[in-house]
Amino acid sequence: MSENAVFSRNKVLTIDTMNPKVKNVEYAVRGPIVQRAVQIEKELREGVKKPFTEVIKANIGDAHAMGQKPITFFRQVLALCSYPELLNDNMFPEDAKSRARHILQACGGSSMGAYSASQGIDCVRQDVARYIERRDGGVPCDPDNVYLTTGASDGIVTMLKLLVCGEGASKTGVMISIPQYPLYSAALAELGAVQVNYYLNEEKCWSMDLRELERSLAEARKHCNPKALCIINPGNPTGQVQSRQCIEDVIRFAAKERLFLMADEVYQDNVYAEGCQFHSFKKVLFELGPQYSNTVELASFHSTSKCYMGECGFRGGYMEVINMDPEVKAQLTKLVSVRLCPPVPGQALMDLVVNSPQPGEPSYTTFMKERTATLSLLAEKAKLTEEILNTVPGITCNPVQGAMYSFPNISLPQKAIKDAKALGQAPDMFYCMKMLEETGICLVPGSGFGQKDGTYHFRMTILPPTDKLKILLAKVNEFHQKFTQQYS
Amino acid sequence: MSENAVFSRNKVLTIDTMNPKVKNVEYAVRGPIVQRAVQIEKELREGVKKPFTEVIKANIGDAHAMGQKPITFFRQVLALCSYPELLNDNMFPEDAKSRARHILQACGGSSMGAYSASQGIDCVRQDVARYIERRDGGVPCDPDNVYLTTGASDGIVTMLKLLVCGEGASKTGVMISIPQYPLYSAALAELGAVQVNYYLNEEKCWSMDLRELERSLAEARKHCNPKALCIINPGNPTGQVQSRQCIEDVIRFAAKERLFLMADEVYQDNVYAEGCQFHSFKKVLFELGPQYSNTVELASFHSTSKCYMGECGFRGGYMEVINMDPEVKAQLTKLVSVRLCPPVPGQALMDLVVNSPQPGEPSYTTFMKERTATLSLLAEKAKLTEEILNTVPGITCNPVQGAMYSFPNISLPQKAIKDAKALGQAPDMFYCMKMLEETGICLVPGSGFGQKDGTYHFRMTILPPTDKLKILLAKVNEFHQKFTQQYS
Ligand SMILES: Cc1ncc(COP(=O)(O)O)c(C=O)c1O
Ligand SMILES: Cc1ncc(COP(=O)(O)O)c(C=O)c1O
Numbered sequence: 001m002s003e004n005a006v007f008s009r010n011k012v013l014t015i016d017t018m019n020p021k022v023k024n025v026e027y028a029v030r031g032p033i034v035q036r037a038v039q040i041e042k043e044l045r046e047g048v049k050k051p052f053t054e055v056i057k058a059n060i061g062d063a064h065a066m067g068q069k070p071i072t073f074f075r076q077v078l079a080l081c082s083y084p085e086l087l088n089d090n091m092f093p094e095d096a097k098s099r100a101r102h103i104l105q106a107c108g109g110s111s112m113g114a115y116s117a118s119q120g121i122d123c124v125r126q127d128v129a130r131y132i133e134r135r136d137g138g139v140p141c142d143p144d145n146v147y148l149t150t151g152a153s154d155g156i157v158t159m160l161k162l163l164v165c166g167e168g169a170s171k172t173g174v175m176i177s178i179p180q181y182p183l184y185s186a187a188l189a190e191l192g193a194v195q196v197n198y199y200l201n202e203e204k205c206w207s208m209d210l211r212e213l214e215r216s217l218a219e220a221r222k223h224c225n226p227k228a229l230c231i232i233n234p235g236n237p238t239g240q241v242q243s244r245q246c247i248e249d250v251i252r253f254a255a256k257e258r259l260f261l262m263a264d265e266v267y268q269d270n271v272y273a274e275g276c277q278f279h280s281f282k283k284v285l286f287e288l289g290p291q292y293s294n295t296v297e298l299a300s301f302h303s304t305s306k307c308y309m310g311e312c313g314f315r316g317g318y319m320e321v322i323n324m325d326p327e328v329k330a331q332l333t334k335l336v337s338v339r340l341c342p343p344v345p346g347q348a349l350m351d352l353v354v355n356s357p358q359p360g361e362p363s364y365t366t367f368m369k370e371r372t373a374t375l376s377l378l379a380e381k382a383k384l385t386e387e388i389l390n391t392v393p394g395i396t397c398n399p400v401q402g403a404m405y406s407f408p409n410i411s412l413p414q415k416a417i418k419d420a421k422a423l424g425q426a427p428d429m430f431y432c433m434k435m436l437e438e439t440g441i442c443l444v445p446g447s448g449f450g451q452k453d454g455t456y457h458f459r460m461t462i463l464p465p466t467d468k469l470k471i472l473l474a475k476v477n478e479f480h481q482k483f484t485q486q487y488s
Numbered sequence: 489m490s491e492n493a494v495f496s497r498n499k500v501l502t503i504d505t506m507n508p509k510v511k512n513v514e515y516a517v518r519g520p521i522v523q524r525a526v527q528i529e530k531e532l533r534e535g536v537k538k539p540f541t542e543v544i545k546a547n548i549g550d551a552h553a554m555g556q557k558p559i560t561f562f563r564q565v566l567a568l569c570s571y572p573e574l575l576n577d578n579m580f581p582e583d584a585k586s587r588a589r590h591i592l593q594a595c596g597g598s599s600m601g602a603y604s605a606s607q608g609i610d611c612v613r614q615d616v617a618r619y620i621e622r623r624d625g626g627v628p629c630d631p632d633n634v635y636l637t638t639g640a641s642d643g644i645v646t647m648l649k650l651l652v653c654g655e656g657a658s659k660t661g662v663m664i665s666i667p668q669y670p671l672y673s674a675a676l677a678e679l680g681a682v683q684v685n686y687y688l689n690e691e692k693c694w695s696m697d698l699r700e701l702e703r704s705l706a707e708a709r710k711h712c713n714p715k716a717l718c719i720i721n722p723g724n725p726t727g728q729v730q731s732r733q734c735i736e737d738v739i740r741f742a743a744k745e746r747l748f749l750m751a752d753e754v755y756q757d758n759v760y761a762e763g764c765q766f767h768s769f770k771k772v773l774f775e776l777g778p779q780y781s782n783t784v785e786l787a788s789f790h791s792t793s794k795c796y797m798g799e800c801g802f803r804g805g806y807m808e809v810i811n812m813d814p815e816v817k818a819q820l821t822k823l824v825s826v827r828l829c830p831p832v833p834g835q836a837l838m839d840l841v842v843n844s845p846q847p848g849e850p851s852y853t854t855f856m857k858e859r860t861a862t863l864s865l866l867a868e869k870a871k872l873t874e875e876i877l878n879t880v881p882g883i884t885c886n887p888v889q890g891a892m893y894s895f896p897n898i899s900l901p902q903k904a905i906k907d908a909k910a911l912g913q914a915p916d917m918f919y920c921m922k923m924l925e926e927t928g929i930c931l932v933p934g935s936g937f938g939q940k941d942g943t944y945h946f947r948m949t950i951l952p953p954t955d956k957l958k959i960l961l962a963k964v965n966e967f968h969q970k971f972t973q974q975y976s
Contacts, residue, residue: 012715012748012785015815019653022823030606030825062603065596075571082833083567089579108553113799115550118518150638150803153827161678165507186826190649227500260500297500311601313832315638315803327503335510337518338674339641343831344801345570 024189027182028448029060033432037442052440056472058460059442061236061404063310066463071309071370073363074352077103081112081348095361102355103348112344118337120148120318121344124351128318131354135268136283141320147332148318148350150342152266152303155319157187159262159299162332163228164193173226175216175259177208179407179449179457181236194224199452202409205398206240210249217257228260229253234267234278234402237449237459239382241276241402247284255296263300266317269307272379273401282322298322304349306404308374316346316353378404381462381469388473392480404463407446410456410480413487428456434483439475512677515670516936517548521920525930540928544960546948547930549724549892551798554951559797559858561851562840565591569600569836583849590843591836600832606825608636608806609832612839616806619842623756624771629808635820636806636838638830640754640791643807645675647750647787650820651716652681661714663704663747665696667895667937667945669724682712687940690897693886694728698737705745716748717741722755722766722890725937725947727870729764729890735772743784751788754805757795760867761889770810786810792837794892796862804834804841866892869950869957876961880968892951895934898944898968901975916944922971927963 015023034057041055057065064070073096080086080100087097106123108114119125125143132141149155164172173194176184188195198216200206208231220226231250233242242250254261263281271278281300286293304316321329356371357363382400389397389408397408412427420430428445435441446457464472503511522545529543545553552558561584568574568588575585594611596602607613613631620629637643652660661682664672676683686704688694696719708714719738721730730738742749751769759766769788774781792804809817844859845851870888877885877896885896900915908918916933923929934945952960 010746010783011811011813012746013651013816014813015819017653017715018650018816018819021653022650022819025823025826027822027826030828060603062596063601064599065602067597070599070601079567079571079574082570083563086567091577107801108550109555111552111558112801113551113558113797114553115548115793115800150831151828157827162506162510163501165505165509183826190823190826227505258498258500295498305603309601312603313595313600313829315829315831323499325499325502328501328506331503331506331510334515335513335678338513338515338671338678339645340518340639341801341803343638343803343834345833346831 021190021192025186026189026448027186028444029182031444031448033429033436033442033444034059036433037436040436040440050440051438055436055440055442056464056468057442058464058472059444061306061461061463062312063306063404063463064312066461067465068310068374068463069370070311071367073357073367074309074311074349077352078345078348081345084110093362095357095363099352099355103351107344112348114344116341116344116347118339118341119333120146120342121347121351124148124347125318127351127355128320132282132320136280136286139283139286145321145324146318147321147336148316148342148347149301150317150346151305151312151315152264152301152317152319153183154315154342155299155301155317156183156262156264158332158336159319160187160191160193160228161335162328163260164188164191166225169223169225171224172228173220173224175213175220175226175229177230177232177235179237179446179451181232181264182448184230185450194220196220196224196226197450200235200238200240202398202452202455205401206235206238206407208242208246208250210253213250213253226259228262230262230264231281232264234270236267236403237405237407237444238398239400239403239405239407240398241271241273241278244277244279244284247279247281248288251281251285251288251292251296255292261296261298263298265300266303266306267403268302269375270378270404271402272382273399276401278402282320285322295323297324299324304346304353307353308371309349309353310374311349314346314349315343316350317342318350377466378462381466382406384466384469385460385462385473388477392477394484395480400462404461405459406462407449407457407459410458411484412456413484416483416487419487428458431456431483432458435476435479439479441472441475441479509678509680513674514677514936515674516932517670519932519936521917521924521930521932522547524921525924528924528928538928539926543924543928543930544952544956545930546952546960547932549794549949549951550800551794551892551951552800554949555953556798556862556951557858558799559855561845561855562797562799562837565840566833566836569833572598581850583845583851587840587843591839595832600836602832604829604832604835606827606829607821608634608830609835609839612636612835613806615839615843616808620770620808624768624774627771627774633809633812634806635809635824636804636830636835637789638805638834639793639800639803640752640789640805640807641671642803642830643787643789643805644671644750644752646820646824647807648675648679648681648716649823650816651748652676652679654713657711657713659712660716661708661712663701663708663714663717665718665720665723667725667934667939669720669752670936672718673938682708684708684712684714685938688723688726688728690886690940690943693889694723694726694895696730696734696738698741701738701741714747716750718750718752719769720752722758724755724891725893725895725932726886727888727891727893727895728886729759729761729766732765732767732772735767735769736776739769739773739776739780739784743780749784749786751786753788754791754794755891756790757863758866758892759890760870761887764889766890770808773810783811785812787812792834792841795841796859797837797841798862799837802834802837803831804838805830806838865954866950869954870894872954872957873948873950873961876965880965882968882972888950892949893947894950895937895945895947898946899972900944901972904971904975907975916946919944919971920946923964923967927967929960929963929967
């Protein structure tokens with residue numbers, strides 16, 4: 001019994017009586033560093049003196065919060081759907097109106113306020129299917145395999161829920177990359193599954209390594225029942241874009257080892273580096289021929305939160321399931337019905353993403369201008385981040401090929417490591433916390449994502465506006481040198 | 489191994505390998521009857537001849553889908569928040585604009601596209617707290633105890649997740665009313681908790697009965713660890729409004745037996761019957777004095793989906809937690825951060841519900857007119873439903889005091905019961921399915937909500953427009969008599 005349990009012995013729900021699986025959950029992206037950052041912001045507002053005047057948050061992939069503007073067309077249609085009286089107005093372009101009508105006619109009572117089908121609005125799922133077919137050069141997509149979700153998070157957790165069961169040596173294992181996006185470890189902890197780590201190869205630009213997958217799987221089979229393999233591509237927190245060859249290898253591996261594939265492709269438009277290209281797992285699967293495309297089970301995830309739109313607050317997303325057993329699919333449909341439906345405005349937004357303005361439509365030019373501007377700016381900032389970080393002695397950083405993050409390797413002096421351990425802190429948490437207190441910069445320590453033992457990293461987003469990003473990088477540079485000196 | 493497992497032996501995820509807890513989930517509100525209704529609608533569109541020309545859905549509390557119009561003010565503000573350019577326009581009233589500014593200034597980058605704090609936008613939680621204080625005659629509410637949610641469903645499932653743990657005789661038991669809203673049984677099945685049934689008293693207008701609570705608890709203690717007691721008031725599916733006395737009794741019972749209270753109060757504005765009034769559990773708890781208000785743990789839930797607004801598709805809601813252990817609260821905050829945040833448009837809508845137009849503001853008159861019209865119409869339909877159903881021989885029905893549902897008791901002939909059982913169907917499922925095929929009316933069988941053994945019911949919403957509701961009730965009358973004859 002903890003000490004607190006004595007104080008709260010009259011409570012039903014205490015830290016000692018609550019669900020222990022929930023206690024095991026960790027989520028660094030909004031962890032202690034971020035809570036401290038919020039506190040510091042408050043202190044600054046209250047006039048507390050600090051060695052800086054503002055907190056710069058580079059902890060979370062939240063584009064609009066960092067000043068990115070929404071796509072005009074998307075917001076026009078959402079306004080029309082919210083208040084259809086506006087359809088009678090002349091201030092909106094015709095294509096925005098026709099998209100709004102298309103969405104509203106598919107809503108119960110022509111209102112976004114009606115529950116939709118639990119799997120998502122029919123016509124939105126059809127539009128998603130056509131988008132996937134275009135994206136994948138004609139590989140067919142059945143709208144029945146598309147489930148709209150409350151952000152990609154919801155789809156990922158739902159799929160894991162279907163997969164996880166068993167106890168002891170037959171407990172479900174799920175392979176996830178290290179470093180990983182901590183939604184995965186959190187969901188596995190909550191479900192009581194075994195997290196099976198495979199390490200990305202930092203030396204080879206965070207690529208996946210077949211040998212490492214084999215090692216990890218063989219290891220895991222000794223104590224659990226590994227059933228699924230998760231991949232994030234483009235990668236969070238590591239910013240890599242996997243090659244076509246690597247994706248092929250992974251699919252063959254999954255087929256051979258009988259693993260359910262989960263492909264997190266929320267950054268599919270966020271590819272910046274020359275020579276890199278996004279290849280969807282679905283497309284590569286079908287190009288490998290029927291012996292793969294008829295058998296390998298795959299769920300892939302997309303979201304309105306990332307890419308060029310960055311509409312995180314709307315919680316839109318979809319997942320596509322391939323080769324899912326029909327009985328399991330029926331179970332999935334039943335399961336999602338308990339929560340009634342994903343938010344309809346998020347579904348509407350997802351529809352606009354997959355059914356954006358086309359050449360010849362009045363909004364096309366503006367849409368393309370906005371989209372291209374955002375993606376080019378991100379590409380610039382990706383390059384800038386990599387270049388500046390690599391000039392800092394003691395920091396090495398892979399190119400940010402895609403996504404929105406850099407995950408540089410930092411060398412920490414032995415004394416800092418010792419001091420951190422004495423405080424019971426991960427050394428990179430110690431480092432990031434110090435950086436926050438001294439510079440106002442909010443990063444997430446690598447330990448929140450997982451990393452090879454004895455290595456240290458932080459994750460920073462490339463999202464701050466260019467001028468702030470430059471300040472941030474300069475401050476990181478300065479801080480790192482000071483920190484290194486101080487602890488040498 | 490099922491037969492199917494042989495066919496799909498190459499699949500990783502099959503009905504035999506999937507999470508068995510998910511298999512145990514049931515959700516009647518969107519179950520087989522509703523799936524058949526959708527099919528029939530499709531057949532009608534394709535020209536298939538039926539004894540009716542349209543399907544009338546009375547299976548789900550989905551107001552807009554049944555033709556209820558959204559509140560103008562709410563949708564104006566949502567349009568403004570979606571496309572803030574409209575703030576420069578003169579077509580919107582000033583109070584709508586100021587509400588939109590109030591919400592947007594609290595969003596990251598002044599955009600609904602930014603993730604909010606996981607617990608919900610600060611200013612929305614403050615507005616919720618003030619609403620609760622007004623509603624409860626000044627009982628204080630701390631915004632730190634308010635969590636915004638993705639519909640009430642999300643809040644309820646999250647609270648259950650915190651509570652449920654243990655195995656065997658120490659497995660968490662959760663007391664739920666029978667009949668219940670099937671989200672509860674579904675969530676408990678998924679979490680692997682023990683569902684502890686207490687029966688509402690149909691003879692006394694579906695009131696809660698202290699003796700029955702005691703019986704149920706004593707029974708449960710023999711084989712599990714009952715930790716929580718859930719109440720839905722006003723009731724779904726049963727439409728009752730609990731008296732103040734009854735709520736007091738329940739609170740004293742929870743205090744004495746050390747049960748965590750979960751009060752589902754999503755229908756708090758839906759009270760129609762004379763002499764009935766909504767009493768929040770929070771208010772009654774505080775009126776019972778400090779020995780209760782300082783100790784009894786309570787979570788209460790609200791939603792944008794019901795009441796006069798009926799905005800289900802936006803997935804807005806909140807929960808308030810009272811007397812929650814601070815360490816547990818920290819765990820709750822961490823847990824909700826994994827899913828990042830509830831949908832921001834739903835949060836905005838929740839803000840409008842708790843911060844609606846005030847006397848003197850330009851939108852006040854229209855707002856009140858719309859609100860009152862909706863609630864009066866619902867009251868009329870509640871009365872109409874009760875009256876007509878009670879004229880049918882073999883149907884008896886309690887008054888619809890509140891919420892949006894009638895849950896009449898139907899007597900079924902022995903032969904019908906036998907025929908149903910021969911088909912492996914619940915008798916009221918057999919009855920409702922026949923009604924659907926013959927009349928196009930879509931109801932949910934009582935067995936989907938739970939009922940005393942040997943009794944049969946169906947749930948119908950009072951939401952269809954009055955003319956359709958009359959047709960529906962006439963058809964139910966006719967069908968019931970025909971059915972009774974046929975099987976006598
Ligand atoms: C790799 C990855 N997957 C999933 C998500 C979840 O995003 P959302 O739930 O907002 O769609 C994120 C968010 O940052 C992510 O980086
Ligand atoms: C009693 C009750 N609780 C909770 C809900 C969930 O509603 P939502 O998730 O849309 O807020 C409903 C919906 O019908 C309900 O009737």
